[in-house]
Amino acid sequence: MHRSNAASLLLSALLVLSGAGRAVAQTAYEHFESPQVHPARLTPDGTKLLVANTADSRLSVFSLSSPQTPSLLAEIPVGLEPVSVNARTNDEVWVVNHVSDSISIVSLSQGLVVDTLQVGDEPADVVFAGSPQRAFVTVARRNEVRVYDPTTRALVKTIPLQGEHPRALAVSPSGGSVYAAFALSGNRTTIIPANLAPAQPAPTNSSLPPAPDSGLIVDAKDPNWSTVVRYTMPDNDVVEINAGTQTVTRYFSRVGTVNLGLAVQPTTGTLYVANTDARNLVRFEPTLRGHIVDNRVTRITTGSTPSITPVDLNPGLDYSVLPNATAKSTALAQPTDIVFEASGSNAWVASFGTDRVARIDANGNVVARVEVGPSIGSTVNPRTKRGPRGLALHDASGTLYVVNRISNTLSVVSTSTAAVVREVAVGFDPSPTVIRQGRGFLYDAKLSGNGTASCASCHIDADLDQLAWDLGNPGGNMQAVVDPNTGSFSLHPMKGPMTTQTLKGVKGQNPLHWRGDKASFNDFNGAFAALMGGSQLASADMQAYTDFINTVRLSPNPNRNRDDTLPASFSGGDPRAGENTFLTEQFRSGVTCNGCHTATAGGTNRTLIPASVLQEPQDMKTAHLRNLYQKNNFRKTVGATSLGGFGFTHDGALATLDEFLAQPVFGTFSTDPTRRANLTAYLLCFPTGMAPAVGYSRTVSSANASSTAVSSDVTLLEAQARAGKIDLVLKGKVNGVVRGLYYNPLTRVYDVDAAGASSMTWSQLQSSAASGSSLFTLMGVPPGTGVRMGIDRDADGVLDANE
Known part of the structure; x- marks a missing residue:
């Protein structure tokens, strides 16, 4: 939902008014299709199961007093779109929030967030290792692992990584090593530009004209192209980090293309990586038909001379047989998580694509399959798809917990009988019907x-695989x-x-x-x-x-300031000057960038442009510009090390935006390095349609309530809410009672989740926190969602405290 001012928000979004003009319900729901990584883990004592309820931005806590009958104890609000959870102690739980770019530190005994760490763009997972103990967090979009002191919560070190999109983490049996899998690591494929590639083969349809010139996808180590590919691609898939020194020990390559699951065999320390391997070196759709990726588990021995052994989860499948109902009855597709039994003799793998979990032996061979959805065998019904995404194992009772991303449920599996014994809701699911009915088709x-x-x-979690096909x-x-x-x-x-x-x-x-x-x-x-x-x-x-698909939103651009303005400088240029150039300056007579890449319409006027104008072999649609910042890891200068094999434009042949802007088609800009640098800076900060303050959180306690940092954050968040860029909610303990509040941008006070309760000013909230009577977290949420997320969770007009 978009709005130009606070008044239009309230008029369009409110269902009911109660008391002194207090908003009590809204209909809006925004989601980002965030990738769950480790959405379920047990507390160290095995008495509780912790599950990230991504849809509702909460941590669900289940009692395991009867392990095969988990009982929901609490649903604790955390940051926006939690994707992973891990317990440091039996009380202290760290929750990774993908859109909030944060870690919510939760006290189970208090039932609330006690601290929030801002950790960088798109965090994915957290583990604890080393002596003294440290918290290791993958920051996927920045290709980093950040290390925190879990006691002081201070940042100890930032470890830059040579790999794309680190997500899943695991710890060696000794606790001395931390491993991270690169989710979008690629497969060493890259592009030969059209001007250097051979002509396409002749069409087999004789009525077709010759094919247009195009690039060619190749293996970067193919000796036939060594005179063109003069950069190196390490194809790093998993990294090993020394937990004591917090330094990279080594990388493991040729593991898989999309590496979503990672586990350590508990007795040998061997790594197991659940992955898909892309077949994008195969040319043409008819040849690829029915065999786009291979679904695998790859074993990595971690000795001084490691061995890497991929194991196909669908061995012997005849891909030439289509349709193949027999294959559908047993197929395992898009493995996303893996967990070992304590003995190490068997592990369990989640097959996200086919609603199964599989038991594998130490060699990676499938020894059992369990159907977790109602459409068993070759039967298909995407509307009832479960989508097993994350796993947790209560080994003592032989119980496997399967988090189903699509249905937002928990399947309880008996490992002794290899069968589902029950299915329960993860918690409340605010997702509208359009999401529940349509998600399975993806x-x-x-x-x-x-x-x-x-x-x-290929469209991993509705997004990119960083490849060309x-x-x-x-x-x-x-x-x-x-x-x-x-x-x-x-x-x-x-x-x-x-x-x-x-x-x-x-x-x-x-x-x-x-x-x-x-x-x-x-x-x-x-x-x-x-x-x-x-x-x-x-x-x-x-x-x-x-x-x-039409409901899925882009995340905020992390390169913009928190108040949605442009930084003074970025990536060697001035994005503010670049914005002026983009909007107003002509690179050819009568032509500006904004004339086609309309800034107010997501960066495209949606028109098709003739090849003659583009000075390219084919006609193209004006491309949008909202996620250019995600494609900036291709480097093709001589001797460079490149994490990605594809960059900008339709075939990814241009490594940098400067290279793109230096093309003759851009007239005067092409020969002006200052303008190119400024435009590059602006394009890397291009708005996505979601303000940077969406998801931003600040926990306020007696220790910081009077600090300048908190006051600055509150001033910013309230101003962003009044400008209509966010809604602002508050969750936690207020005057000794667990509450939810919503900042009303018209009255400029915080409405409480209880009918008849008086609204509160920020000054009152701040004083209460300073005295120790309150401990709460403020969070910016998407416009139109604040009343639901703050004070009326199920949007039924009855406030949360009165349910």
Whole structure:
């Protein structure tokens, strides 16, 4: 929901008014499809199960007094979109909040957050290791692990990593080593630019004209291209960190392309990585059909001479048979988590794509499968899909807990019988029906011909895999596309390599795809048959899928200031000057950047541009600019070490935005390095449509209530709420009672979650915290969601304290 001022928010979002103009309910729900990493863990004594309720931004606490009948004890508000949880003690729990960029430190005995650490963009997981003990946190978007003193909560060290998107963490049996898996590590593939690549082969459809020039996807170590690929790609997949010195010991390569799960065998210390391996070196959609990725567990011995052994989770599958109901009945797709039994002889793997968990032996061989959803065998129903994402094991009772991301439930599995004994809700789920009904279509691998791949095999959690794919079709047909502004276009089916685009924020961006060849998201339906080897969806199902995708939002750009202004300098340029250049200055007569990449419309006017104007081989749609900051890890200068193999533009051939802006098509800008530097800085800070204060949290206690830092944060958050960029909520203990509050931007006071209770000013809240009577956390949340998240959780008009 967007708004221009606070008044329009309240008028459009309120369902009911009570008392002195107090808002009591809103309908808005925003979600970001954040990737759960370790959403479930036990307390050290095994008496409680801790689960991240990502949908409701809470920590669910279950009693395990009867392990196979977990009982929900508490639902504790934490930061925005929690994805991982870990208990440091039986009372102190650290919760990783993906959108809030924070760690919520929770006291179970008090039932609230007692401290908040701001840890950097898109944190993913936390573990405790070393002597003295330290907390290790993966900061995925920054490619870092940050180390904290868990007692003082001070930052001890930041460890930069040579790998893309570190998420899952694990600790060696001795506690001396910490391991992190790079979720989007790539597979050493890169692009040969079109001007250096050989011509595409002749079409097999004789009626087609010759294919347009395009780039070529290659292995960066292919000796045939050593004169072009003069940079190195280490393809680091897992890193080992010395817990004592907090330094990188070594990297492990050639493990997998997308590495989502990581576990350590408890007796040998061998690493097991749940991963998919992309087959993007295979050219053309008909050749890839039904076999897009391999689903694997890779074993890594950790001795002085490590060995790396991938094990296929679907051994012997005949990918040429499509459709293949027999394969669907047993297929394991997109493994996301792995957990070992205490003996180390067996482990359990979550198959997110096919609603199964599998038991594997120490060699990685599948010895049992458990169906966790109602659509068993080859039966498929994405609307009832569970989506097993995270695992926790109560070894003493032989109980496996499976967190189902899509249904937001917990499946309880008996390891002795390899069967589900019950399924319970993780907690309250505020997700609207459109999300619940449509999410499964993104992830259900049974929609493919053999159960091995889904849309999310490439669009990881509705986002990127940081790869390019050549999904052209030599036997296809020309496609006519008409743009009402720029005319008719005829697009060749052999389109060449195209980098994976995010599915986040696509609402209002039609037509879609790099060439604008999809009038709407519904037009991707053909991929279920042509690429995945299954059948197209029924129109109602495809519409449900489209409706779901249209709800997924981009996260805030971390490069912007907290108040949504531009920094004075960034990446060697002045983004404020760059914004002025972008909006007003002409690089050719009558042409500005903003003329096509409209800043107010997400960075695109959605028109198709002729190849002659672009000075490229093909016509292209004006691309949006909102996630350029996520594509900045490709380096192709001679001797460089590059984490990624693809950068900017449709095929990823340009390593930097400066290289892009230096093209002759940009006229006077192309020869002006200062303008290019400023434009680069601005584009890397380009707004995503979600303000940076969304998710930002500050815990206020007697120790800091009177501090300048807290006052500054409150001033900023309240101003952002009045400007309509965020809503502001407060959760915690207020005057000795656990409460929720909502900052009303019209009255400028905090409304309380109890009918008849007096609203509070910030001065009153601050004084109460300073005296020790209150301990609470303030958090910016998406516009339109504040009343629900603050004081009326189920949006039914009855305030939370009166339920």
